[in-house]
Amino acid sequence: MVEPRQPLRRHVRWLWLSVMSFTALMLLIAYQTRWVYPEIHAYFSQSGNLTGQQLATRARVYLQQGLDLLLTLPRDSDTRERAYFQLKLAYSLFDIGLYRRDYPCTEPSLAAMDDLLVRLQGNDVLETGHLRESLLEPMRCLTEIEMHQLDRRSTVTAEFVEQTRRHQGQVLLGSLVIFVMGLGFWLMHELQRRRAARSARESLEWMAKALCDPLTGVGNRSAMHDHVTAAWGSPMGLLLVDIDFFKQYNDSLGHPDGDRLLRRLVQLIEGNLEHEARLYRLGGDEFAVLFACHDAETLDETCRSLVESLRAANLPHPSHPHSEHVTFSVGAVRFTASHAGLEAGYVAADGALYQVKSRGRDGWAIASLDMNEVSG
Numbered sequence: 084m085v086e087p088r089q090p091l092r093r094h095v096r097w098l099w100l101s102v103m104s105f106t107a108l109m110l111l112i113a114y115q116t117r118w119v120y121p122e123i124h125a126y127f128s129q130s131g132n133l134t135g136q137q138l139a140t141r142a143r144v145y146l147q148q149g150l151d152l153l154l155t156l157p158r159d160s161d162t163r164e165r166a167y168f169q170l171k172l173a174y175s176l177f178d179i180g181l182y183r184r185d186y187p188c189t190e191p192s193l194a195a196m197d198d199l200l201v202r203l204q205g206n207d208v209l210e211t212g213h214l215r216e217s218l219l220e221p222m223r224c225l226t227e228i229e230m231h232q233l234d235r236r237s238t239v240t241a242e243f244v245e246q247t248r249r250h251q252g253q254v255l256l257g258s259l260v261i262f263v264m265g266l267g268f269w270l271m272h273e274l275q276r277r278r279a280a281r282s283a284r285e286s287l288e289w290m291a292k293a294l295c296d297p298l299t300g301v302g303n304r305s306a307m308h309d310h311v312t313a314a315w316g317s318p319m320g321l322l323l324v325d326i327d328f329f330k331q332y333n334d335s336l337g338h339p340d341g342d343r344l345l346r347r348l349v350q351l352i353e354g355n356l357e358h359e360a361r362l363y364r365l366g367g368d369e370f371a372v373l374f375a376c377h378d379a380e381t382l383d384e385t386c387r388s389l390v391e392s393l394r395a396a397n398l399p400h401p402s403h404p405h406s407e408h409v410t411f412s413v414g415a416v417r418f419t420a421s422h423a424g425l426e427a428g429y430v431a432a433d434g435a436l437y438q439v440k441s442r443g444r445d446g447w448a449i450a451s452l453d454m455n456e457v458s459g
């Protein structure tokens with residue numbers, strides 16, 4: 084019961100491993116998508132961060148506040164001083180390498196602011212129209228920088244998001260390929276294993292067939308040798324059973340009936356055997372019985388019992404010269420299990436069988452063998 088469940092368990096384990104690793108990968112990707120990338124995106128978008136755009140925005144605010152102060156009347160020294168401070172702050176935030184390099188309007192704007200700062204410091208009279216004109220260009224320039232920097236930032240963010248999406252797609256595709264390859268390898272391994280199991284099973288079946296007589300289903304001569312090898316060194320009894328006048332039986336009833344008689348004989352003999360005794364067909368109408376046999380009485384009793392049970396079957400034989408029923412001749416011997424022992428035992432049992440045949444058949448005879456001589 085345990086054996087057939089093993090492959091199922093292995094399949095489940097393989098599938099479980101594949102599904103778990105695939106799920107882990109998917110979770111990782113989902114985590115990246117759901118939490119990590121938005122975090123990065125948020126970092127790029129946060130309002131408190133000092134980017135190129137935010138410096139320009141602050142500079143413009145300081146500039147606007149300075150201009151508002153200067154446009155306030157009366158324009159006393161305190162107001163001028165506060166306006167100077169705001170303009171100075173705007174100037175310092177505006178005066179950075181990035182703006183000078185990327186925006187041509189920066190240089191003239193800074194020059195105009197510088198000029199205004201000098202005039203404020205020198206307490207020059209400042210006309211409202213002139214003030215507006217001087218600060219119009221820096222204001223326009225800072226607005227242009229702000230807008231451009233905002234555009235740049237959204238372009239960079241969009242590119243980043245697009246890149247991560249593409250990367251994510253590649254990771255997903257790669258994982259799917261790995262998963263499919265894993266399944267493929269598993270499938271190949273499984274097919275290979277099944278092929279090996281099938282060929283092993285077929286080999287065993289062929290081996291079993293090679294040891295079996297196809298007509299009667301009992302073991303053949305090779306199987307009998309295997310039996311002797313398995314019982315090596317132990318005392319055994321060998322009975323050779325032969326149907327009398329089987330040729331006549333075939334001739335009168337036909338070979339199919341002869342086959343049926345052979346199969347019936349197998350049933351009768353097997354029904355009469357002890358548990359550990361085995362029946363073999365050696366060829367034609369000759370059968371052999373092998374069994375553990377420790378003394379002569381057992382051999383004698385087995386022969387007697389077998390012949391009597393076969394006689395009791397009363398199988399009809401229409402062309403038997405001396406009887407109306409099928410009769411049998413049995414030759415028997417005891418030997419010690421080994422190849423040489425079997426060979427000698429077979430010769431001796433065959434001799435005993437020949438004696439029975441010569442005496443008129445329908446009987447049994449036991450040959451004696453010096454068991455020590457053939458025990459090797």
Ligand SMILES: Nc1nc2c(ncn2[C@@H]2O[C@H](COP(=O)(O)OP(=O)(O)OP(=O)(O)O)[C@@H](O)[C@H]2O)c(=O)[nH]1
Binds near residue numbers: 298331339368
């Ligand atoms: N029906 C059938 N007949 C077989 C088979 N194998 C051998 N035979 C026949 O068995 C007969 C054996 O004949 P013999 O060896 O002369 O033996 P017998 O006729 O029994 O004579 P004795 O043994 O001297 O009594 C032959 O006619 C074979 O053709 C088989 O598988 N089926």
